[in-house]
Amino acid sequence: MPPHPATPQTARAINDRAALALFAARGALTAGQLQESTGLARPTVTELLGRLGSAGLIEQIGEIGADRRGPNARLYALAGRRACVAGIDARTDIVYLAVIDLTGRAVAERAAAIPSGTPAAAALDTVTAALAEAVRGGESGPLHSVSIGVPGLINPVSGRVRPVAAEAGWHAELAHAVRERTGLDAAAVTLDNEVNLAGIAEHRVIGPRGSDSFGLLWLGTAGVGASLILDGVLRRGASGGAGELGFLAVPGAGPQVGRTDCTGGLFDLVGPAAVARLADAHGVAPDAFEHPAFRAELSARIALGAAAFALVVDPGLVVLGGELGRAGGALLAAAVERRLAAVCPVPTSVRTTAVPGNPILTGAVATALDRARAALWP
Missing domain, CATH: 1.10.10.10 (Winged helix-like DNA-binding domain superfamily/Winged helix DNA-binding domain)
Incomplete structure (x- = not known):
């Protein structure tokens, strides 16, 4: 033609x-x-x-x-007041919210505690009330889009949550509750794995510097996971399970018990309880990364997860995120890189996260803002 x-x-x-x-x-x-x-x-x-x-x-x-x-x-x-968007980082016992306007300017932030044992209906009421207060109190335009990050495997087609141990029972209902309370349609309120959102935030920072492919290894206080960015695109996998390295069976982690928790997986080697036990064995605090023996053993454990990225998809870069990755800084990243080079033939750099603040919340508001601009702009 x-x-x-x-x-x-x-x-x-x-x-x-x-x-x-x-x-x-x-x-x-x-x-x-x-x-x-x-x-x-x-x-x-x-x-x-x-x-x-x-x-x-x-x-x-x-x-x-x-x-x-x-x-x-x-x-x-x-015109910032044309619309606003919100991001939600939903943990098991606390929820963080941020609202920004169409320019990307911060409008309001909130944190809402969800004590253990809170009924699902009460938890949902707490979150949606905090969201309404943030939007109203920020004197912003109408709410256009909301992005929510939760633990769990979220099917990229159906949006259904496949629960894991780190997920609270009300997480799967949160998107529906937000739609119901705000009047937004299904496309305006999305649910995503929280580490995927952190990966998006990471790419917004390091992508312009030339790092368009990397694996984010999340070493958090609540869980261990990962997200994969290849050629600037987040890869979720066929069922949303790409990057669930907390379940990765590794030597020394013990027998695997079930498919909805990380028992016997990498989590049992680099999760917070495992790191605390390792530090105690060396007679140091869990953040004593300057201690050579503790750092060497911890970096060897983390390198097992990094090697999974390097050998399967070869991103060239692994970023250490989460509370442990951030606290370890360049010292831990360098130790993991050396250990990885010793056990893996694929050249891979290791860096600590470049995203300040809460990467999950940053990724959530970024994706919500993208949707709002795509809808409102010509």
Whole structure:
């Protein structure tokens, strides 16, 4: 078939989206700066700014140029109050929430405790009430999208949760409860494995630096897991089980008892209780990474999980995340890299996480913001 040239409507949509992406990446811009960055003609930029302003996607926030002759240049930016999005990091005993506006500006954060033994209905009420309070208290626009991170294997097609021991009973119902209480549709509220969201957050930081493929090995206080980013894309697997390294049967971890917990898996070697026992055996604190013997034995255990990445998918880089990975820092990462090189023929670098704060929450709000912008932008 002969090629079809773009229609004026298609060209306008492409230009509008390119301009919005620039505003998102660089912040406020004048018409002249936008023209310089896009290469569009001045009349085209003027029309574009008018369209985006009428659609409520950008707004004038001020002027610049008071120190030069001639009229001031108007300064435009994304209209943050057009919509807001939320991210939720749901642990077994506490939930962290963050709300950001369409510019990516933080609007509100909340933490809600879920004591052990709390009935499912009460837990869901606590979370949804905290979400409503965060949205209302932040004086933001209407809630558009919510991304939720929970432990467990989440089928990427059906969205169903396959429970694991680290998951609370109410986790599987959380997305439904949020949809019901907010009135959002199914596509606007998504559920994902929490370490997958941490992997997305990691890629937002190190991807622009050239690390488009890596395995994130999550060494957390609640569990051990992983996420896999290849060529900039999160790989979930056919059933959502890609990266569940906590279940990986390893020598010395003991017999495996069941398929819904990590007993007998890597978790029994590098989980918090196992690390505490190892530290006690060496007569040091669990964060005494400067102790050579403790660090050597711990790094040998972690290298077993890193080797699974290296030998199966060869990402070239393993990132140590979670509370243990962050606390170990460059000292532990270097020790794991040396141990990995000794047992694995595939060259693999090991680094500590580059994401500050809560990576799960960061990944959750990032994915929610992506969906909102995709829906609201031309």
